Amino acid sequence: MMNEQTIPPVHQPPDPKNWVAMYADYLFAYTITRIQDEEQARDLVQETFLAGLQGLQKYAGKSSERTWLTGILKNKIIDVYRKKSSGLxxxxxxxxxxxxxxxxNGTDGHWKQEHRPQNFGLxxxxxxxxxxxxxxxxxxxxxxxxxxxxxxxxxxxxxxxxxxxxxxxxxxxxxxxxxxxxxxxxxxxxxxxxxx
CATH class of the missing domain: 1.10.10.10 (Winged helix-like DNA-binding domain superfamily/Winged helix DNA-binding domain)
Incomplete structure (x- = not known):
């Protein structure tokens, strides 16, 4: 009986020339729901692609390209949150x-009658x-x-x-x-x- 060893999967190197076609729409949709500014969302997606290019050697293939790029984008969005929130x-x-x-009500902490949550009908x-x-x-x-x-x-x-x-x-x-x-x-x- 032969001793089978598990062979680690060979990861494909990132393919930056296809990033815009493959991931731009997804990354933009992800960003716009969090930033709510179309111009800034586009800029963040472009910055994500640039950071991805600059960090290609860091891509270890442990996640998909899309997940890796989303992680970069997420950090950029958090930076925006920090800038917007600092000093305020x-x-x-x-x-x-x-x-x-x-x-x-100040006495019992329950909803005031006129402000009780209403059914949204969904x-x-x-x-x-x-x-x-x-x-x-x-x-x-x-x-x-x-x-x-x-x-x-x-x-x-x-x-x-x-x-x-x-x-x-x-x-x-x-x-x-x-x-x-x-x-x-x-x-x-x-x-x-x-x-x-």
Missing amino acids: KTQEINTADGEVLDFF NDFDPLANKELNQVLQRCMRKLPALWLSVFTMKHMDDEETDVVCAELRISSANFWVIIHRAKLNLRACLQKNWM
């Missing part, structure tokens, strides 16, 4: 333009309704202060751990929870106003 932390944590009303799958809801959500997200948007996006779109979000954006855990709470309240109020 204390102000944005405590206040925001058009901050939502106080939704809760019980049945309706692609058109979901597309419209997504458009309204994107508009509502654009209204969030930069730091709030960064925290919300990293936590709920990128599924980052709380510790990672706090470290990357240089905020405390207490500030994180205040921001997430207020961002959700603002988004909820905006959705109820514009979707219902």
Whole structure:
């Protein structure tokens, strides 16, 4: 009986000449949902391709080209979040333009009757309704202060751990929870106003 050894897969070297055709649309879509600025999203995708070219020797083939490029892009997006949020932390944590009303009773912490969450009517799958809801959500997200948007996006779109979000954006855990709470309240109020 022959002793079979597992042969490691031979990884294909990156093929930069095909990156634009193969990955530009995907990377742009990934970026625009997180940055919400088309020009900046395009710039970040171009910067990602440039960084990929400059770091070709670092590509070990442990992931697909697309995953590798997305990782580079993700770091660039986090840099944008940091720049947008620096210097605004204390102000944005405590206040925001058009901050939502106080939704809760001060005595028991429950919803005030007039502000109770309403059913969005999305019980049945309706692609058109979901597309419209997504458009309204994107508009509502654009209204969030930069730091709030960064925290919300990293936590709920990128599924980052709380510790990672706090470290990357240089905020405390207490500030994180205040921001997430207020961002959700603002988004909820905006959705109820514009979707219902």
